[in-house]
Amino acid sequence: MITWLPxxxxxxSLKVNYxxxxxxxxxWGDLWEEVEGQRLFFCCEVCAVQFRNLVxxxxxETGWPTVDRLTIAGxxxxxxxxxxxxxxxxxxxxxxxxxxxxRAFRGSTG
Amino acid sequence: MTKCPACLERFGLGDYSALAAHLVAQADASDSGHVRWLxxxxxRQKMPARELEGRLRAFxxxxxxxxxxxxxxxxxxxxxxxxxxPFPVALQHPSRATLLGYVVxxxxxxxQWVRSCAFxxxxxxxxxxxxxxxxxxxxxxxxxxxPAPSHYELLLRMGESLGLDRAQILATPPLPSTAVGIRAxxxxxxxxxxxxxMAAMHSLELIANRELVQHGATLRYFDPRIxxxxxxxxxxxxFLREGYEADVGHSDxxxxxxxxxxxxxxxxxxxxxxxxxSADLFDDYLVARLERGTQFEx
Ligand SMILES: [Zn+2]
Ligand SMILES: [Zn+2]
Numbered sequence: 001m002i003t004w005l006p007x008x009x010x011x012x013s014l015k016v017n018y019x020x021x022x023x024x025x026x027x028w029g030d031l032w033e034e035v036e037g038q039r040l041f042f043c044c045e046v047c048a049v050q051f052r053n054l055v056x057x058x059x060x061e062t063g064w065p066t067v068d069r070l071t072i073a074g075x076x077x078x079x080x081x082x083x084x085x086x087x088x089x090x091x092x093x094x095x096x097x098x099x100x101x102x103r104a105f106r107g108s109t110g
Numbered sequence: 111m112t113k114c115p116a117c118l119e120r121f122g123l124g125d126y127s128a129l130a131a132h133l134v135a136q137a138d139a140s141d142s143g144h145v146r147w148l149x150x151x152x153x154r155q156k157m158p159a160r161e162l163e164g165r166l167r168a169f170x171x172x173x174x175x176x177x178x179x180x181x182x183x184x185x186x187x188x189x190x191x192x193x194x195x196p197f198p199v200a201l202q203h204p205s206r207a208t209l210l211g212y213v214v215x216x217x218x219x220x221x222q223w224v225r226s227c228a229f230x231x232x233x234x235x236x237x238x239x240x241x242x243x244x245x246x247x248x249x250x251x252x253x254x255x256x257p258a259p260s261h262y263e264l265l266l267r268m269g270e271s272l273g274l275d276r277a278q279i280l281a282t283p284p285l286p287s288t289a290v291g292i293r294a295x296x297x298x299x300x301x302x303x304x305x306x307x308m309a310a311m312h313s314l315e316l317i318a319n320r321e322l323v324q325h326g327a328t329l330r331y332f333d334p335r336i337x338x339x340x341x342x343x344x345x346x347x348x349f350l351r352e353g354y355e356a357d358v359g360h361s362d363x364x365x366x367x368x369x370x371x372x373x374x375x376x377x378x379x380x381x382x383x384x385x386x387x388s389a390d391l392f393d394d395y396l397v398a399r400l401e402r403g404t405q406f407e408x
Binding site for chain 1: 137138139140141142145146148149150154155156193194195196285286287290394397398400401404
């Protein structure tokens with residue numbers, strides 16, 4: 001299961017069904033999609049694709065079966081994330097193309 | 111006439127109420143183009159149509175300034191603001207991969223550029239505009255013989271100097287964002303009024319305008335020091351220098367023509383919207399240059 005924190009509020013509270021986009025924190029749009037068993041709000045399809053691509057890449061890079069928690073920060077010019085699986089932490093920096101594909105990705109464990 | 115900056119749908123002159131209702135309806139349908147425009151230009155915070163109407167009115171208000179100044183300000187905010195576009199950031203001291211990404215995608219862009227300028231020429235009645243576009247076509251594509259090859263030729267030579275075969279450059283299909291841009295620019299140039307097409311195309315030349323730093327840009331297109339020394343190839347210097355020296359007066363002149371020929375009711379509003387649409391396409395296209403560049407890394 002993914003739980004997540006939107007990048008800009010930075011707060012520690014876990015928000016499910018929070019109606020701001022899981023990628024860009026926008027409250028425009030009305031797209032709900034299930035990712036890793038959890039229904040998440042997205043402002044548009046591009047952000048939903050971005051989110052799926054990010055989770056898939058983190059799983060490939062880490063070998064984790066799931067991502068428990070994902071905190072995304074930054075803006076459309078470049079974002080970074082901290083992912084957790086149990087006690088393990090994985091950090092990455094990434095950027096997308098206009099279709100929502102990852103055009104750049106750099107990760108580090110620690 | 112007011113136009114939607116995300117899809118160019120037309121609304122009545124100054125009818126920001128209808129435009130706001132349209133944007134809200136498209137956003138409710140999670141349309142990515144409209145949501146993106148709202149996120150990047152108005153707010154990421156959803157608001158009712160009535161409130162959005164006021165925000166739109168303020169956003170498009172020229173405040174007595176020429177539309178060319180408004181375009182320049184918006185362009186700077188978008189590409190050279192506090193978080194500048196990553197392509198010029200990479201171009202400050204470019205890697206071989208960045209330059210090759212530039213070459214491979216930009217040869218497609220320049221071929222469309224020629225078509226767009228030709229459409230403007232064909233559709234205008236104004237001799238000053240025809241002369242301007244003719245000069246542009248010669249500089250960009252025709253060239254002036256051996257002493258002054260076209261910008262297109264200089265681009266291909268830059269690619270060759272970095273080890274990429276000309277035939278291979280020309281045979282590589284564009285990335286999706288480049289292809290989307292080309293289709294949209296072709297439609298704008300052939301179907302929207304020529305003065306809007308002119309604003310849409312020539313505003314993009316502001317990217318290389320070195321005087322933008324005097325108007326608040328946080329960055330130039332590239333660090334001009336690379337035009338000296340051996341950091342980049344001689345052919346790269348020749349390509350970059352051409353744009354560096356040409357585009358200042360060039361983009362200014364085009365925007366002055368836009369100013370001069372968009373005096374009819376609603377023409378400036380339409381110019382503003384069409385420019386914004388083109389700027390979004392250009393933003394994605396510049397990212398495609400970087401994306402292509404990653405293929406040449408390592
Ligand atoms: Zn979003
Ligand atoms: Zn629209």
